[in-house]
């Protein structure tokens with residue numbers, strides 16, 4: 001673990017690289033050590049570049065989910081520390097979390113939080129939101145992906161940049177962020193849910209990773225973080241290859257709204273591309289990302305000669321192989337819900 005000065009230097013550099021130099025970037029702060037440390041690192045750039053001619057601005061957003069009895073006080077303390085660091089503007093946004101949400105409280109809070117982020121961006125004219133996920137979050141995410149039996153994209157973990165979101169601290173540890181907070185005299189809040197073993201992520205953090213470190217290798221975190229980086233580059237490449245071949249495999253659309261892929265050409269593609277092309281076609285038909293099991297069933301329509309389907313996918317999408325006497329012979333037909 002680097003000491004505070006070295007961690008601080010890395011955090012400042014990473015935050016500086018990800019700030020929008022021409023607009024307002026908001027640091028999303030929960031009041032925890034990770035996001036207060038990120039705020040301190042970003043504030044350093046804000047102070048250096050502020051003045052009448054400055055174009056890069058750094059503000060803060062704290063979302064209050066009202067899930068914790070002390071949430072008003074916790075949010076207030078975060079806001080005043082962000083202001084003391086020099087962030088401007090700083091706002092609290094409430095997020096409604098439905099207690100009866102079928103997603104469960106954690107996922108419902110997440111949905112509410114990202115909704116609040118988007119509202120804040122619009123209200124304040126911000127172009128970017130910085131989140132303080134660390135290497136520890138990344139490692140936990142990779143283990144969660146492994147436990148679920150996920151593919152390359154999922155093993156790639158949390159992306160450093162997607163849409164307006166930026167995550168500059170993915171190479172720093174949680175301990176680094178605590179040392180940055182100590183260096184700045186920041187008073188962070190430890191969410192008790194982070195240590196609650198009822199949540200799978202907390203269990204990975206408090207039990208599984210320490211066990212793996214003890215029994216397997218002291219550098220397991222570094223190894224898993226490296227896995228994420230390798231998988232991210234591989235997933236980017238495979239997805240771009242699939243996007244490149246997709247148009248050539250697609251038949252011209254007709255009035256029915258169904259999509260048709262050329263079976264022979266699809267069959268000739270390697271499985272890693274074939275599966276991604278099918279997923280692209282499903283997305284183009286308005287469906288969600290198919291599960292591994294549904295995607296495998298669909299792939300069998302391409303590689304096998306027995307059942308011609310239909311295979312029912314999530315989002316009421318149906319896929320079948322064109323019948324011998326029909327105009328769809330030689331095509332994989334993806335039918336959207338209303339088709």
Ligand SMILES: Nc1ncnc2c1ncn2[C@@H]1O[C@H](COP(=O)(O)OP(=O)(O)OP(=O)(O)O)[C@@H](O)[C@H]1O
Nearest residue numbers: 028029030034035061062063064110130131132133
């Ligand atoms: N209440 C909050 N207000 C503002 N930002 C928050 C809040 N909670 C989390 N964040 C931001 O999101 C980052 C990740 O937080 P956390 O790890 O708790 O979320 P998660 O649910 O595990 O991850 P994800 O946001 O990807 O679902 C934090 O470092 C912080 O930048």
